[in-house]
Amino acid sequence: xxxxxxxxxxxxxxxxxxxxxxxxxxxxxxxxxxxxxxxxxxxxxxxxxxxxxxxxxxxxxxxxxxxxxxxxxxxxxxxxxxxxxxxxxxxxxxxxxxxxxxxxxxxxxxxxxxxxxxxxxxxxxxxxxxxxxxxxxxxxxxxxxxxxxxxxxxxxxxxxxxxxxxxxxxxxxxxxxxxxxxxxxxxxxxxxxxxxxxxxxxxxxxxxxxxxxxxxxxxxxxxxxxxxxxxxxxxxxxxxxxxxxxxxxxxxxxxxxxxxxxxxxxxxxxxxxxxxxxxxxxxxxxxxxxxxxxxxxxxxxxxxxxxxxxxxxxxxxxxxxxxxxxxxxxxxxxxxxxxxxxxxxxxxxxxxxxxxxxxxxxxxxxxxxxxxxxxxxxxxxxxxxxxxxxxxxxxxxxxxxxxxxxxxxxxxxxxxxxxxxxxxxxxxxxxxxxxxx
Ligand code: HEM
Numbered sequence: 001x002x003x004x005x006x007x008x009x010x011x012x013x014x015x016x017x018x019x020x021x022x023x024x025x026x027x028x029x030x031x032x033x034x035x036x037x038x039x040x041x042x043x044x045x046x047x048x049x050x051x052x053x054x055x056x057x058x059x060x061x062x063x064x065x066x067x068x069x070x071x072x073x074x075x076x077x078x079x080x081x082x083x084x085x086x087x088x089x090x091x092x093x094x095x096x097x098x099x100x101x102x103x104x105x106x107x108x109x110x111x112x113x114x115x116x117x118x119x120x121x122x123x124x125x126x127x128x129x130x131x132x133x134x135x136x137x138x139x140x141x142x143x144x145x146x147x148x149x150x151x152x153x154x155x156x157x158x159x160x161x162x163x164x165x166x167x168x169x170x171x172x173x174x175x176x177x178x179x180x181x182x183x184x185x186x187x188x189x190x191x192x193x194x195x196x197x198x199x200x201x202x203x204x205x206x207x208x209x210x211x212x213x214x215x216x217x218x219x220x221x222x223x224x225x226x227x228x229x230x231x232x233x234x235x236x237x238x239x240x241x242x243x244x245x246x247x248x249x250x251x252x253x254x255x256x257x258x259x260x261x262x263x264x265x266x267x268x269x270x271x272x273x274x275x276x277x278x279x280x281x282x283x284x285x286x287x288x289x290x291x292x293x294x295x296x297x298x299x300x301x302x303x304x305x306x307x308x309x310x311x312x313x314x315x316x317x318x319x320x321x322x323x324x325x326x327x328x329x330x331x332x333x334x335x336x337x338x339x340x341x342x343x344x345x346x347x348x349x350x351x352x353x354x355x356x357x358x359x360x361x362x363x364x365x366x367x368x369x370x371x372x373x374x375x376x377x378x379x380x381x382x383x384x385x386x387x388x389x390x391x392x393x394x395x396x397x398x399x400x401x402x403x404x405x406x407x408x409x410x411x412x413x414x415x416x417x418x419x420x421x422x423x424x425x426x427x428x429x430x431x432x433x434x435x436x437x
Contacts, residue, residue: 004035004042012038016175019311019417020410023047023339033324035332039175042332043314047340049347049367051324055334056367056375058321061085063376066314066333073180074169074190075247076240080380092380094225095241098218099146101383107145108287108391114140115392119399122427127405129422131258134392138253139163141388146245147204148217154204161200164193165243166250169414197246198239205238218245245381247415252309253385255418256371257392260303262423263354264397265404270356271397274299278394279433290390298356300389304371306354308338309416313373338370401428 007015015022015038023045026034032048046052064084065071071081080091097103104111118137122128136159143149143158168190173179180187205223214220222238264271277295278285290296314335321328328334343351347368348358372379379385405424410417 004037005030007036007038016171017412018410019412020308020339020343023311023337024343027337027340027344033326042329044326044328044332044334045312045340046323046334046336048344049341049365052336052341052370052374053365053367054323055315055336058317058323060089060376062318062321064316064318066316066335067174067177070174070177070180073177074174075244076236078237079240079244081244081248089376091241095218095221096380098216098221099245099380099384101387103216104145104384104387105288108290108387110144111141111388111391112287112395114144115388115395119392119396122400124427124429127424127426130261130425131254131419131422134254134257134261135163135251137257137392138250138388141253141384142246142249145384146218146249147201147242148208148215148219149204158200161193161196162246162250165190165197166247168193169247171412171414174415194243197243198235201239201242202235205235218242248379249381249385251413251418252416253381253388255307255309255413255416256300256304256385257389258419258423259307260300260389260393261396261402261425262404262408262419263303263306264299264393265402265425267354270299270354274393274397275431275433278398285394287387287391290394291387293390294360295356296390296393298359300386300393301359301369302354302356305342305348305359305369306352307410307417307419308342308371309418310371310373311339311412311417312337313370313377315375315377336370336374338373341368341370397431398433399431401431402426403428 011022026045027047030045032046032051034045034047036043036045046055065082068082071079075081080088083091115137118133118140122133139159139162140155143155143162147158149155149158170186170190173184173187173190182188182191204219208219208223219238219242222233222241225233225237227233264274273295277293281289281293312335314333316333317328317330319330323334342348345351347364366374372382402425405426406421408419408421408423411420
């Protein structure tokens with residue numbers, strides 16, 4: 001690592017606070033394989049799709065987890081985020097059916113109802129922060145489809161405890177795990193909100209058991225899971241996995257949907273084409289049909305290509321390995337830069353421009369377009385996130401006209417990135433399809 005780049009303190013700060021612009025700069029300045037040294041860490045920035053392919057293709061059992069100490073503190077040391085090897089594989093297999101895209105197909109009506117409720121609160125002439133609406137949508141979807149919450153009171157209470165526990169994940173307690181101590185106020189705040197969430201989850205579990213309710217959502221799967229001695233797993237285990245899924249799925253989906261609204265607000269020509277495609281399906285098309293519409297698909301992909309939610313996904317080899325002709329020592333992190341690959345002009349000409357058509361003109365491989373990461377740790381909730389985005393967009397675009405109030409920027413939110421200003425939008429009026437005029 002003698003040739004490793006040493007980022008100065010200002011660059012390190014930028015790396016954390018503005019990962020998108022920094023990721024682009026690193027690729028443009030240093031190329032596609034960039035050894036770096038910062039924060040006492042040896043880190044290799046991978047900025048090309050081909051090298052990303054090689055990292056994902058290596059033996060998954062040879063990799064440890066990046067930021068393990070931090071994630072174990074936040075989620076618990078048995079979280080799917082931190083398990084490795086056979087335990088990790090088993091854990092994913094356990095709830096894969098409950099988070100698989102096919103499982104959610106039949107819940108399209110539920111997602112649409114949630115979306116209608118939240119966009120229904122918009123009013124003509126109002127200026128809103130899109131992220132507030134999309135956070136509410138994403139949270140309600142997870143509460144209904146992952147936690148299986150139904151009653152209005154339960155939803156209201158759940159909304160409060162779950163949103164507090166995700167909001168309280170401050171970047172300082174993510175990037176400096178030594179601050180995960182009771183003396184540190186931000187950690188205390190997070191730990192308290194996490195306790196409230198666990199207590200609420202225990203009440204849900206108890207109510208389900210008392211009612212003999214057996215549903216195959218994620219909570220249902222976890223409640224029926226047995227440990228190696230044949231006993232039902234503990235509530236601690238249920239807490240850990242639900243917290244991991246909530247933290248992975250709430251803000252990510254909300255930010256992705258928010259950026260899509262932002263780009264639509266700035267591109268009326270895209271809105272027009274989208275409306276043509278949607279109008280051809282008739283009023284209130286079956287939600288599952290939305291997954292087959294090519295332009296809607298291209299719009300969603302282009303929004304998360306341009307604004308990836310996670311800047312990178314990293315792997316730590318536990319033994320020396322060779323990647324792209326380079327010898328990597330055990331313990332050197334390999335950080336696949338999603339932001340750099342998504343902004344590579346060789347793959348995406350004029351990469352800073354929002355142009356959904358590029359996804360209709362060319363097929364991108366899973367290493368060229370990788371908003372959900374890849375390999376053995378690829379996102380487990382991509383199907384739910386993609387479905388939610390499509391249903392929400394179809395609903396809002398056929399109901400409202402809106403415009404962007406100001407330019408917004410991708411900055412670090414906590415683990416993920418998000419819009420600096422929360423995407424302020426002005427609701428200019430209701431959209432009435434031509435057929436109804
Ligand atoms: C647009 C929304 C989302 C984005 C952009 C996203 C992105 C990602 C990324 C980049 C990873 C790391 C993958 C890797 O290391 O290769 C990940 C992991 C994960 N995601 Fe998502 N995610 C989204 C929504 C969701 C949802 C809705 C859920 C659950 C309902 C979810 C559950 C998970 C889980 C459990 C993991 C950890 C997988 C593992 O370590 O094995 N995600 N996600």
